[in-house]
Amino acid sequence: MTDNGPVPNSKKTATERPAPERRGELLATAAEVFAAHGYNATTVRRIADEAGLLAGSLYYHFDSKESMLDEILSTFLDELWDGYDAVLAARLGPRETLEALVTESFREIDRHRPAVAIYQRESRHLALQPRFAYLAESQRRFEQAWLGTLRRGAAAGVFRADLDVRLAYRFVRDTVWVAASWYRPGGAHSPEEIARQYLSMVLEGIAVRE
């Protein structure tokens, strides 16, 4: 297990010098299969089949099946937090912040649909493993961002104060992210259009006002 020179599967820097785009292709197909059948139910042979090579050959590019999962999830979360942090740094009002977060979320679903689906399905038990501790950390920041926004809005009289904030948080969070389970890019609606309609439902409700 000695480090014998510059092997392509160094660690987890997505941007490498010689630009191994094959690696990206393999990760994309792996993510697709993971999302479709679940991580545990996916065999490395299945991934290899889908990618057009043999199972053992995957280990030229990656350390292990788990490291593929790791790279898929961490890449997604890094990009997600880039977007979220930009929104939060703008220090908009509660309602505008919520709108921006939801819109940003649907954009991420559009870009990283398989990763989001995997995250939804596996993050809970993965977060217990030390290797995936960043999932728990991410969930913590997640809750903080959304709950804070909702609390600010309730205090400012923008959001209803008669609701259980924690329940509302789960409501909004789940509402947004489960969309990854049915969303297909290139469908009838753009991410922004879906975000608009979701926001309209979450904020105004589906009932007609008298």
Add this chain to the structure above:
Amino acid sequence: MTDNGPVPNSKKTATERPAPERRGELLATAAEVFAAHGYNATTVRRIADEAGLLAGSLYYHFDSKESMLDEILSTFLDELWDGYDAVLAARLGPRETLEALVTESFREIDRHRPAVAIYQRESRHLALQPRFAYLAESQRRFEQAWLGTLRRGAAAGVFRADLDVRLAYRFVRDTVWVAASWYRPGGAHSPEEIARQYLSMVLEGIAVRE
């Protein structure tokens, strides 16, 4: 493989003559483990451990690991549709039907939380297998009931007509059922209380009206 008399694992009748309640206990623990770690990631030895017997002994009660899953899901769906059919048979107005369906759903989550979690996680790919074809059938009826109610409501002027009905359907459906992933019986809120708050959010929205 000849049928040698009245073995306890006959088929799938949950109510048997000699009342083998041990079977129910084993199914309950199996459901719990399936829900916590996923079906594929769960080994029969793990289930046996949790239940306090050895892996092979499970096969005295059940034909296979898959038949356990089958019985868990079909039992849940049978009971779910008992409740749904009662609601639909009452032929209430669109809004009252939606309220009743949501409330009934949260009651089912309260009663069958592990089964609901398993269903959420595995139904999509399970439905492709012939053995679990009833999952696809159930989903079809599901969509029909919810979509029909929403359409009736939009036509009657009870629900907003400016929304994509199919999007609203997914919105309501997902909003309700993902609750199974975090709901814990005996928590702060009763199923009815959660249903009330969810309905309030879905119908009226979380924004304050000016």
Add this chain to the structure above:
DNA sequence: TAACCTACCAAACACTTGTTAGGGAAGGAT
């Protein structure tokens, strides 16, 4: 007492799993 049934154990089975070791073809650099 003898036969029987229930619910389990002990030990193995065939198979699939992720992973590794060694090798080799193609092509650019020297």
Add this chain to the structure above:
DNA sequence: ATCCTTCCCTAACAAGTGTTTGGTAGGTTA
């Protein structure tokens, strides 16, 4: 022509998988 790097294949490994077979302790029935 030689070397090196990249990318893949072949063939196997050990561990873990769902499942089966035969046996048995303890209670119930005849």
